Amino acid sequence: MANPAADKHHDDHHGIAHVASLKVLLGTWILLMILTVATVGATKVDFGPSTNLAIAMFIAVIKATLVVLFFMHLFYDKLFHTVLIVAGVLALALFVGFTLMDSNQYQESIQWNYTVPADPPPAP
Amino acid sequence: MTAGHDHHAPHGPGSGHDDHGDHGTHPPGIQHHYDDAQHQFDSGKLGIWFFLAQEVLFFSALFVAYVLYRHHRPEIFAYAHHYLDVKWGAINTGVLIVSSLSAAWAVRCAQLAQRRGLILCLSITLVCACGFLAIKYIEYTHKIHEHILFGKKFDPCVSSGGQHLLTNGDHCPGTKRSACRAADVDLRPDQPGWQVACKVKETTPTGTRELPVCEMEAHHHGPAHAANPPCWEISQNPWVCKAGDFNGTPGVAALVHYGDHALRGSSTKIELECDAAKAPPTPDYAADLPVVGGLGQGTFQPKQKLSDHDLGVQRSMGPPPEHTNMFFSIYFCMTGLHGIHVLAGVIVCIWLLIRAVKGHFTPQYFGPVDYFALYWHLVDLIWIFLFPLLYLIH
Numbered sequence: 001m002a003n004p005a006a007d008k009h010h011d012d013h014h015g016i017a018h019v020a021s022l023k024v025l026l027g028t029w030i031l032l033m034i035l036t037v038a039t040v041g042a043t044k045v046d047f048g049p050s051t052n053l054a055i056a057m058f059i060a061v062i063k064a065t066l067v068v069l070f071f072m073h074l075f076y077d078k079l080f081h082t083v084l085i086v087a088g089v090l091a092l093a094l095f096v097g098f099t100l101m102d103s104n105q106y107q108e109s110i111q112w113n114y115t116v117p118a119d120p121p122p123a124p
Numbered sequence: 125m126t127a128g129h130d131h132h133a134p135h136g137p138g139s140g141h142d143d144h145g146d147h148g149t150h151p152p153g154i155q156h157h158y159d160d161a162q163h164q165f166d167s168g169k170l171g172i173w174f175f176l177a178q179e180v181l182f183f184s185a186l187f188v189a190y191v192l193y194r195h196h197r198p199e200i201f202a203y204a205h206h207y208l209d210v211k212w213g214a215i216n217t218g219v220l221i222v223s224s225l226s227a228a229w230a231v232r233c234a235q236l237a238q239r240r241g242l243i244l245c246l247s248i249t250l251v252c253a254c255g256f257l258a259i260k261y262i263e264y265t266h267k268i269h270e271h272i273l274f275g276k277k278f279d280p281c282v283s284s285g286g287q288h289l290l291t292n293g294d295h296c297p298g299t300k301r302s303a304c305r306a307a308d309v310d311l312r313p314d315q316p317g318w319q320v321a322c323k324v325k326e327t328t329p330t331g332t333r334e335l336p337v338c339e340m341e342a343h344h345h346g347p348a349h350a351a352n353p354p355c356w357e358i359s360q361n362p363w364v365c366k367a368g369d370f371n372g373t374p375g376v377a378a379l380v381h382y383g384d385h386a387l388r389g390s391s392t393k394i395e396l397e398c399d400a401a402k403a404p405p406t407p408d409y410a411a412d413l414p415v416v417g418g419l420g421q422g423t424f425q426p427k428q429k430l431s432d433h434d435l436g437v438q439r440s441m442g443p444p445p446e447h448t449n450m451f452f453s454i455y456f457c458m459t460g461l462h463g464i465h466v467l468a469g470v471i472v473c474i475w476l477l478i479r480a481v482k483g484h485f486t487p488q489y490f491g492p493v494d495y496f497a498l499y500w501h502l503v504d505l506i507w508i509f510l511f512p513l514l515y516l517i518h
Contacts, residue, residue, distance in 0.1 A: 088177035
């Protein structure tokens, strides 16, 4: 992505890779810290269990995106690296999604073996 | 790969490694089989990104386990996360974010040939990584101590916070040795044939009550008598001293396990009172042993100091839902695997620090620092998700 730009020596940095500016690094860090405080604070307020989870996950995704884009230089890096990591995350989503779908299919037929004793098998 | 074309383009005057294959012209740190620094750096970077994508898949199995259990048994998660201390989780999140900043800064320093800055940044990363592990150690030891562990090792009856719920619902029978607290009392029998019964009295500002004794055992305080085992043989209250030679060897102490799960503060006093009587005659005993009364009395405080956190956990929460241990199985798997990654990061960081001090890294050769930083950011990233998923369940 920005590799050709870096090759042109648009600043006093050498051509091997993009050098993150201090402003970007510190700005990302401050945002991450604020979001950490925000996510802890959000749990103190009761929005309902699923909304609270959604808020926490939303903030976590923002934090993760910040880390990946700026700390991990992906914003300035080759597109192929983005493809790699997004593919990994997609595989994760497929893994979680399909397992969840599958387990929902037979959830009704599970007999948890503690509180409720299993029903006797129907007479033939 | 397009980079293969890109990296030939920028060779300007002064870049003396056009003729790849010639050993002598390679700058330090550049391997023979790479055309130049750019080629080596890009190859390594591609490799580390493949590794990171693999790491995502590696952790994905644990996230699947988490999502499935939380989806099907949300009450377990809602209950069990109270055992975790948000304070430690939040501090660790901050520690990791600081270390991520310093790791990213270290890359910048390496790129700009700032050797002192590089050493400083790597040191900060290392200190933060060790701090993270130290906090994890505090959390883990607390849980081990309180039997808040995975699988069958999860025993809320032992946890001091867990004791509160047990008084309300009698969910843990007091016969469990591990659920009992132990206290020493000195007994001074000098003949076999004694029957000892102990009572445990608890005094709180609201009143006095007797606690059940779940087990008693004996041990020597004095010199060990290998040939003469302790006479205390019956492990239930009362004991009967059936055999053994204790003439002239006072200092046999009893360890009384009193079983109860009451919430105890510092104002609670526990008294142990033991009485001796001659054992009922049996064919095994001589019938004419003297009786010595008032064997001993001990007053003591509970050894375990209750943490406010644990007290808060289960106050009016009722007993844990069944299979609560699954939460801790998942918790220890996820944080454990993450902790192993942090440990690996610490080792790599030490190696980098040594190399940085030796001055190995140049603007043309800083790949290892960059790859480590990328790995470290991923470790931070995983924690960014673990923290709300494990600690911040509403």
